[in-house]
Amino acid sequence: MKLLFHTTLYLLLCLGALAQENPWWKETTVYQIYPRSFKDSDGDGIGDLNGIISKLDYIKGLGFESIWVSPFFKSPQGDFGYDVADYRAIATEYGDMATCDLLIEEVHKRGMKIIFDLVMNHTSDQHEWFKNSKSSPDAEKRDWYIWRDGKKPNGKRPPNNWKSMIGGSGWHYDETTGQWYWATFLPFQPDLNYHNPEVKKAMLDVARFWLDKGVDGFRLDIFNTIYEDTSFANNPFSLKMIPGEENPNGYFQKVKYTQNHPQSFEFAKELRAILDEYPEPKYLVGEVFGDTETLRKFCGENADGLHSIFLFKTLKTKMKAKHLYKMIEEFEEAFPEPYVPVYVYSNHDKVRSISRYKENEKIARLQAMLQYTVRGIPFTYYGEEIGMKQAYIPLKEGKDPLAKKYEKMPQWLVNMSGQSLNRDECRTPMQWDTTASAGFCQEGVGPWLPVNEDYREVNVQLLSKGDNSFQSLVQNDNIRRLYSRLTYLRNSESTLRKGSMELISYKKGVLAYSREHEGQEIVVYLNFTNKRKSIQTKPGRILDQTEFNAMMGVYVKDNYALQPYQGIIIKMNAPSTRK
Ligand code: GLC
Numbered sequence: 001m002k003l004l005f006h007t008t009l010y011l012l013l014c015l016g017a018l019a020q021e022n023p024w025w026k027e028t029t030v031y032q033i034y035p036r037s038f039k040d041s042d043g044d045g046i047g048d049l050n051g052i053i054s055k056l057d058y059i060k061g062l063g064f065e066s067i068w069v070s071p072f073f074k075s076p077q078g079d080f081g082y083d084v085a086d087y088r089a090i091a092t093e094y095g096d097m098a099t100c101d102l103l104i105e106e107v108h109k110r111g112m113k114i115i116f117d118l119v120m121n122h123t124s125d126q127h128e129w130f131k132n133s134k135s136s137p138d139a140e141k142r143d144w145y146i147w148r149d150g151k152k153p154n155g156k157r158p159p160n161n162w163k164s165m166i167g168g169s170g171w172h173y174d175e176t177t178g179q180w181y182w183a184t185f186l187p188f189q190p191d192l193n194y195h196n197p198e199v200k201k202a203m204l205d206v207a208r209f210w211l212d213k214g215v216d217g218f219r220l221d222i223f224n225t226i227y228e229d230t231s232f233a234n235n236p237f238s239l240k241m242i243p244g245e246e247n248p249n250g251y252f253q254k255v256k257y258t259q260n261h262p263q264s265f266e267f268a269k270e271l272r273a274i275l276d277e278y279p280e281p282k283y284l285v286g287e288v289f290g291d292t293e294t295l296r297k298f299c300g301e302n303a304d305g306l307h308s309i310f311l312f313k314t315l316k317t318k319m320k321a322k323h324l325y326k327m328i329e330e331f332e333e334a335f336p337e338p339y340v341p342v343y344v345y346s347n348h349d350k351v352r353s354i355s356r357y358k359e360n361e362k363i364a365r366l367q368a369m370l371q372y373t374v375r376g377i378p379f380t381y382y383g384e385e386i387g388m389k390q391a392y393i394p395l396k397e398g399k400d401p402l403a404k405k406y407e408k409m410p411q412w413l414v415n416m417s418g419q420s421l422n423r424d425e426c427r428t429p430m431q432w433d434t435t436a437s438a439g440f441c442q443e444g445v446g447p448w449l450p451v452n453e454d455y456r457e458v459n460v461q462l463l464s465k466g467d468n469s470f471q472s473l474v475q476n477d478n479i480r481r482l483y484s485r486l487t488y489l490r491n492s493e494s495t496l497r498k499g500s501m502e503l504i505s506y507k508k509g510v511l512a513y514s515r516e517h518e519g520q521e522i523v524v525y526l527n528f529t530n531k532r533k534s535i536q537t538k539p540g541r542i543l544d545q546t547e548f549n550a551m552m553g554v555y556v557k558d559n560y561a562l563q564p565y566q567g568i569i570i571k572m573n574a575p576s577t578r579k
């Protein structure tokens with residue numbers, strides 16, 4: 001009896017401790033690496049795994065706790081790795097399995113985590129599975145992909161009206177077997193058939209393979225397209241022409257039977273269950289398109305699906321206090337604890353932030369401060385921390401398969417869309433220093449994409465100059481230093497990592513919100529206007545500002561004059577516990 005009492009007490013205590021401890025991913029900060037463009041170590045002008053290893057100290061020094069690496073598996077590189085030909089082999093230009101193991105080890109050695117990029121929806125058409133599938137209607141793996149007869153009488157028209165995500169029919173005719181296969185993205189990326197239990201098992205085994213190697217989680221590529229409806233009914237008509245992240249309908253049809261299928265929500269849970277088999281916490285973040293309510297469905301009703309979802313609404317939301325307030329309100333409502341929102345501001349498909357803000361660095365700084373102080377998991381794409389800009393590369397010079405597809409589109413139309421159809425533009429080599437090729441690759445080697453012209457002013461070396469003396473910090477302030485300060489603050493202030501989130505107001509164009517944890521309160525004021533604004537505040541100390549100046553660390557009493565586009569973080573004086 002006594003023993004039972006003690007065991008129960010012990011278990012309760014353990015549960016109590018567990019309830020307080022967040023899993024690592026909930027409090028982490030993620031640096032995204034596009035391996036082809038980060039650092040070349042072997043002189044072929046293409047970034048590689050050894051290159052990444054050589055820069056881990058830089059990333060750790062910036063204060064990041066995790067890295068997400070875009071795919072580096074065996075691939076014909078038609079879509080630069082998002083077309084996988086073997087999920088358990090490394091593309092030779094990036095390294096080999098031993099280097100990959102070393103990368104995982106080196107990341108862990110530094111107390112950091114590593115997230116791989118899992119492309120589950122489709123493989124490359126060069127994958128052995130597809131080669132087999134395509135070889136004959138009776139092939140062993142025929143049913144691993146989605147094959148259909150074309151429309152009668154002669155089958156030379158696609159089976160139904162389904163459009164691919166990037167326009168045009170997603171059906172492609174195969175001469176050998178006289179049938180059509182389905183591809184959500186590009187024609188050389190055939191969709192796997194998840195209705196076939198063997199496919200599901202094979203792909204869950206791939207996840208296990210990497211988890212067993214110590215990988216800490218996965219970023220899931222276009223996860224909302226995993227399942228298609230087996231009715232193969234035509235998608236209904238829609239007035240919408242251009243699909244977007246928040247509403248994937250487009251090309252005049254709803255994606256009813258091709259995206260966000262209820263079975264994909266279920267699959268999120270099946271994948272999650274695999275991760276939950278491991279003793280140490282593992283993490284899933286989904287690239288999913290739809291309205292906020294749909295996105296939530298991928299997380300499961302009981303937080304038993306994907307841990308988090310990239311929220312792209314950020315990119316369409318005006319950088320104005322009122323609009324941001326509404327956006328945060330929506331995220332907080334849809335993703336309350338234990339869910340955590342992920343505010344997306346950059347990745348390998350999107351226009352670089354500073355260019356999105358028409359090169360107004362002050363707005364880029366406000367964005368960074370917002371992203372690192374709201375409740376959420378911040379993801380930063382390589383180069384954003386030094387304010388790397390979007391390069392200008394005309395569609396017809398593009399290496400990106402999307403640029404090739406839209407090659408004929410007039411440039412003015414592309415510019416008007418505000419989108420980047422040539423994703424090379426945000427994938428130019430990382431700018432390390434002022435040497436040739438910005439230190440990305442050795443001298444005399446051509447980098448796979450041109451280095452952006454501004455590399456002599458925008459590079460890690462230059463933006464890291466100075467020491468930590470107050471005077472030097474004032475003199476050498478820049479966006480890179482701001483990123484370091486923000487990650488440092490998150491690391492030192494548990495309120496920013498664990499605290500609840502409370503919106504205060506958007507009065508006068510100043511966005512204000514507070515974070516609270518165990519009696520501590522931190523308030524953030526972001527002035528999104530080009531005017532000075534005075535704010536009313538409770539007494540506290542300035543923890544950080546978008547621009548480092550003599551006010552850093554100063555105590556404020558009850559009001560403060562914000563400079564145009566200035567953001568500040570104030571830690572409130574702890575409420576007195578004595579009466
Ligand atoms: C995702 C990736 C993108 C890729 C596509 C197809 O959107 O982010 O880079 O081209 O999926 O895999």
Ligand code: MG
Pocket residue numbers: 121184191192225226227228
């Ligand atoms: Mg699919």
